[in-house]
Amino acid sequence: MASKIVAEYAKSARSSCKKCGATISKDCLRLGIVSKGPGNFDVTKWHHIDCFPSESHEVIGEKISGFSLLKHIDQEALRKVAHNRKAFNSLDAEEKDKGSSKKLKTYGIYKEVAGSSVDKMQGEGDGNVEENKDSELEIKFSVNEIKEKYKDANLIPNWKAFQTVIFLEQEDGFHTSSKIAAFDFDGCLVKTSVKRVGPDAWSLLYPSIPAKLQSLYNNGYKLVIFTNESNIDRWKNSRQKAVDSKIGRLINFIKLVKIPIQVFISCGMEGTGDPFRKPRTGMWRLLQKNFNSGLEIDMDQNPVFRQIDISKLYGPY
Template identity: 55%
Template sequence: MSLGFSLSSFPPFCRKADLLLIPASRPLMAPTKVVAEYAKSGRSACNSCSKAIAAGALRLGSSSKGPRGFDLVRWFHVDCFPTASLALAAADEIVGFSSLKDHEKDALRKLEPSASSNQITEEVHKRCRGAYVKMEAKSSKKPKICVADEAGSEDLAEERPEGQKAGSQLSVNAKHNNLQMDFHISGTKDKYKDATLPPKWIAFRTIIFNEKEDGFHDSERIAAFDFDGCLVNTSVKRIGPDAWSLMYPSIPEKLQELYNEGYKLVIFTNESNIERWKNKRQQAVDSKIGRLENFIKCVKVPIQVFIACGLGKNKDGTDDPFRKPQPGMWKLMEEHFNSSIAVDMDQSFYVGDAAGRTNDHSDADIKFAEAVGLKFYVPEEFFGGIK
């Protein structure tokens, strides 16, 4: 039986007679740089094993520039860093290497390209998250397709059907953390379901976000805000890009002040009407994004926006990880849209009106801040209380 590929097409360390690696169905992007740092919290997850990276633990980040111009960062445990698919520079060139402890520097040097091919082969066998074909050197039997789980154990899958090409997507038996933001540019779209998005707006799963514009800067200090009822006064009875007004006259000046002080400004807003209005979804998208764009023009500062469009519960009954109070929008911003800059949680904060008070519509904002670990303010407290 012909497998449809040649051993010569694989790197030398993959040409063992008993082990042939098939690249993962979605290969990782070649990094522009590799970063080493100590995790400041326990919220990040390893992009290889999906397990949490403990606070204070050394982690490696692969930072790539996406085709749309923003940075994509993937974090790994040191032992999980995929040297087989990500070219690792000399250890001394890793950003943050000089500040590490001596024994950790030694551990990173073992990941250099100069490491022995035998060691590389062994590590690839352990860490490969894609599928591989295990072949008997002197056997006429059909090859068995095996998949490696997070612990590196093998589960026998079905034999490849006749005519299936090598390299076809194979399922991997791995547990996924609900908050594992496995973001990749190939997963983004310029439409949210059947609704077309305006230029510079992108959809990913159940969220919509805007691309960076001139003057936009990432920062270790994040000033985050809810939108409706916090920055603007809106009504469910009124739709359209102009159906809003400022909640407080001090908002433009306050946001400009924060921007000039070096804060990154971010809006995290829920908008389930985009999902709920199946027959008027385009109208819901145009109304929400139109209001946000007009607000940004009004305050005259660049703001990154994340819109959670889901209803809160997925079809299988699990929580949508992006809809507040779930912290998915924050996690996506922190890991993939802040230029690999670690967030200073002591200097960052979140402002929202849903604080669980008697007349509040919910407690989603205060619980979102608690889930992320941010200081929380209600808008009347933060903006001075004068409408």
């Protein structure tokens, strides 16, 4: 009889992961393998999502006990586990061997080059270190690192933090798509000023923006905003004010256009090498690998609208 798989948020911090041995924190998402123990009683072996042996246990989201009770982002994470199991099964025996240079991770397959450091690989090639750096960039996303706060600043419901990124959780109307229309926010969709702070301190850059976004959405595009906001890290004594101002503007913009939009905010400061701060590609890679249900994105169909493109998209005032 096949083992039953169960998912739930830990009710306490008394359980430990059967693979790594570490404590599973209270309210942390955990996956359990349920089997019959002595006396025919059910015994559950709990795991962190990252530690779950997906290569030997079939994980099918909707068939996992408790799946429907999970938050949408956690459901997406479990679908990713199932996707990676299929990828693992497609590898040949040599690649599956532990000694292989290819390793399977819960949130994606990545290549590890034996005997080469990341810095060494970045220095090789055509000399464009920044470009090479992002070609090798891998974001190790884990639901265990998702926070309800960004450092000491509280986040409102449906907004979460991962490392130096604040993101909007999946909501009704979001859809996965191979077509992505990605936008900057300030100076691309809205006009803002560094002298004004607050959720209402913005205006549409062009009056035709709502209709244009609706047209893209109707044509099957998933709409995404990637925006830098270094004041969130810079204003250490007023971080809550910076967070509320930025998120408030984004919420009000989405309410105005009345279209579901995925949002990623990079909070890192310039000059720090933050992989999520544009023009680095960390936020894009989060979307690509962890926020599109594993669906491959067709790069030939994906416009990324920046300031230089907006007059072509929206037309004159």
